[in-house]
Amino acid sequence: MLNKKLEMLPLKNVKINDPFWNHYMDLVLNQSIPYQWEVLNDRVEDIEPSHCLQNFKIAAGMQEGKFEGMVFQDSDIYKWIEAAAYTLEWHPDKELERKVDEAVDIISAAQQPDGYLDTYYIINGLDKRFTCLMDNHELYCLGHMIEGAVAYYNATGKSKFLDTAIRCVNCVSENIGPEEGKKHGYPGHEIIEMALIRLYKITGDKKHLALAKYFIDQRGQEPLYFLQEMKSNGNSFYWKKSNFQLMYYQAGMPVREQKDAVGHAVRAVYLYSGMADVASETEDKELFDACERLWESIVYRNLYITGGIGSSEYGEAFTFDYDLPNDTVYAETCASIGLIFFCRRMFEITKESRYIDICEQAFYNGTISGVSLDGKRFFYVNPLEVDPEACEKDYHKREVKPTRQKWFACACCPPNLARLLASIGGYAYEENESELYINLYISGDVNTSLGGTDETFHVETRYPWNGDVRIRIKQPQKAAYSIALRIPNWCESYSIRINGEITDCDPEKGYLMLTREFEDGDTIELSMDMPIRLVNANPFVREDVGKVAITKGPVVYCLEQEDNGAQLQELLIDPDSKFVEAFEPDLLDGVMTVSADGYRIAEKEWKKSDLYKSYQKPALIPQKLKFIPYYAWANRSIGEMSVWVRHL
């Protein structure tokens, strides 16, 4: 059975009050959402204008002008609404709601009589709509519209935006589909597939499910739609010199036949998310198997230790198995976010913790690395090794930045990160009628109604710096239900106490299932050993051979020049070192640092004229190595950084 066995807790039921995550909740509420609103309204001075809401106003006839920005500029406001909607669930804010309503009014005003809504074509000529599904992002924008509309409906019960989205979906249904006379196409940039399933869960309208399924089934079928489209448009193919060709769009073969994660990484994981949704709704085992295979392709062979995916700047794409260069990496923030979407769906179908392990890996590393600690600057590319001089002088590293940037012309990552973080509570807790799954350990209060009564779970933890989690249950009466506690893949030893008593409990699919009659005041204490852990990469990863990474719990560490001096490649770590942890409250908004014994190759043995000389055992100078969490890098001076370090 492929039905989803769990769903996210409503965000309003999760009050986060966590020493680690409060900072990010604050960023989302008080930085990202207000700042991005100003950006979308072109009221921020020292960045390129967004034009996003302006395009809607022009399309609505509210002002004159031409379309400006990327062809998918509409999606920025949709993502912003989605993020805002999530926060409204757990942090009601009338003023923010008013802004969203204002945006919804502008968006809806641009809708055409038949439901069509994409400002690029409304402004530039509706006769061309649906003629370049491959590259012009109409269905992508609609996907984001649906996601935003569903989120806002869930948060407020207001249906105006949802109705707008439904009308637009219906317009698409009338133009695209299997029936004769319709275009037999699908989006160049996926997302609408998973969005339609969310819509279907609200509307119950089988048309919405059918359209999602059509997009999945039709993708990559012969005759290849994108080839036909290119031919009829007389377009040349942007990727003609590429290895991936139509697989840039995951559209070179039917999705059920796809075995390797290839092409544009964000598109890939958005597609796979939609595939998992459709497989679940339609009990399509073959499709689910394809999802599992593609997930394994990513996680077994194409995943950075930071949770990053997509190793090539060219096409922002996957390349080939075990090709994970640290310095010419892409690992887009959005791709890690999309990977989380995909993993969550696979988890909800399977209840297997291995999917959430990857979510956690991405949450604590390659997603939040995308934003500076002050919330004002963003990484698009998340490298694992940086030499600032190379970023400047090696053309192939021009997209790798040694410092976060203010705002991008293609501003996908900042709002995407906002919508992810604003909904982290839902990733932390999933439930069904009798089970509460705790996936991420975050302090706060969680409300559920299991076993016929209402519960509040008061969670206390210093995660990710410490593996102790204490859960105190408040509930008016006894009730039987299950609490599933995830034992992360990094955890090799743990103990669990209920009301102070050690309990024996073997994990099932990576979860400790506590099934019993709980009563008010019950206390669960999970204690996970969280030592510093040295990690090796598979020796097929050329770039990491002979190196280790330092991790603690889910957190990946790195060396920065600021703490360790330049020429990080000269450093070696002693794997038998004592590793000293220290929580430094004033460093990087409070981080656990790690010190270890290491060495530096003695430069003094090299004269300026010696580029090569006869081998001699390198003279090593002892040096303490200081590691900081990867997510917090590039928040001080600009300098070198490296996740992987050579070992003795």
Next chain:
Amino acid sequence: MLNKKLEMLPLKNVKINDPFWNHYMDLVLNQSIPYQWEVLNDRVEDIEPSHCLQNFKIAAGMQEGKFEGMVFQDSDIYKWIEAAAYTLEWHPDKELERKVDEAVDIISAAQQPDGYLDTYYIINGLDKRFTCLMDNHELYCLGHMIEGAVAYYNATGKSKFLDTAIRCVNCVSENIGPEEGKKHGYPGHEIIEMALIRLYKITGDKKHLALAKYFIDQRGQEPLYFLQEMKSNGNSFYWKKSNFQLMYYQAGMPVREQKDAVGHAVRAVYLYSGMADVASETEDKELFDACERLWESIVYRNLYITGGIGSSEYGEAFTFDYDLPNDTVYAETCASIGLIFFCRRMFEITKESRYIDICEQAFYNGTISGVSLDGKRFFYVNPLEVDPEACEKDYHKREVKPTRQKWFACACCPPNLARLLASIGGYAYEENESELYINLYISGDVNTSLGGTDETFHVETRYPWNGDVRIRIKQPQKAAYSIALRIPNWCESYSIRINGEITDCDPEKGYLMLTREFEDGDTIELSMDMPIRLVNANPFVREDVGKVAITKGPVVYCLEQEDNGAQLQELLIDPDSKFVEAFEPDLLDGVMTVSADGYRIAEKEWKKSDLYKSYQKPALIPQKLKFIPYYAWANRSIGEMSVWVRHL
């Protein structure tokens, strides 16, 4: 005094008969030159037509058609003539001479009444000539014309082609120069500077020296000529996103102020060669100092161990100090050839062996690696590490080929290599009235006239596989002169015997100077220890830290998949290993291979699902490592290759 203290022996005085180089002499005579003649005449079927001679015929009105090929297509025939001319010196061939005459007739027929000769502009419109010196290669083509014309004149005494070249130089002089009314420009691709000095040495015409000096002095002066040219052409700048900007052309600042080798590597070393020539002819110490500084920039900080230069495919350019990636390398064959040109000039001025050390490094590695053992295929890019899958699937490595290619649309390297190899005798022996410098150890017979008599030096050696060199002197009478024997930088121990008796002799600037009255039958025996040598790179070279390269004498070795299996990154060498040399006559046309003790990381400890796991000291499986000379790689199956290997 910056005058050149030595000059190459005339090639006709050097008869090579050498177990190593005979093969390449044979390739040049019997493969390169005949094959390239067919190519230039568009008579080779399975490659893109060259159009080279066809363009000349069209320009001469001998046939109809339009210009085809690169804007610098003319240079291919000039390079071919130069190569042919060199062979005619040491291997007279009437039929080849007839072909050259035929080419010269066609070329000369295209010359315009005022001496102008560049088929691109003759065919496309002479009104545009000299309007795009930055990119359109007129002066580059003329530079090659001069080089070819001088070489052919030297070989045959025939002056027709030389006269053609002189007329064209005079035409340039009338259009470009410091005088009012002339263009104050210089070439975008250098070479004419050094070519003009060669011409000047024959003509004695001060105008030719003055033009070379003008091109050097004017380069990079404010107002920047190329900026003016772009402005007046309304051209956009191809390199506008680059770090190097006008320094792609070494034209962003006056050459005397340049401290770092930057920009397009071939252009750079061609310029520096011309600078050295002009510095020498004009006793310009400041200019010479710039040459020395730039040479040190290359050799101390920007040189691959193979003699390759220019680490970036983008712009075929230098990047920054110590940036020497092995897998995204460029290291164009032509750039190593140009480096040899530059080094030879610096040597002739200084008599310092360090310049010839670099020539030797390039000769035995990064130049001849450009051609397959059968002479039919060529590398443009000479990588130090190759994974064929990456070449195919990583867009940034698309120019790195795992196997040599038949012929390039931009066919600079094959004819350039031919002209270099055809003149290797001149690189091996330089002389003045009283000294013979032996720079490269090559078996054969060498004729000179030193100390008032004629000598023949009969040289026997198995170099580069063995460091013993035996020189037997034949001369009719006693004569006093000096023989300078280069002690290469890799040689740590040697002995010298004259007529069997050990002689004490300290090297001067890297040469053993044997100065005495020689007589018929004298025998000199130089015995250089040539053990296997492990080499380290400066730890500033990030990619080579923790690795060694294997060398023997001047030859750099590499690992190939064919001998060592795939996943070369899993291999480790034991630096304390016994290294076993074996000459394998049937392998790769006869090479000395090297075996060493090493290890391979045990893959079996890794499950398919393990991309990362907790560190454990890697299990190592003993494995013999087999190294072959780098120049001979990629002559068997397509597979991985690596010069650098990790050490225990």
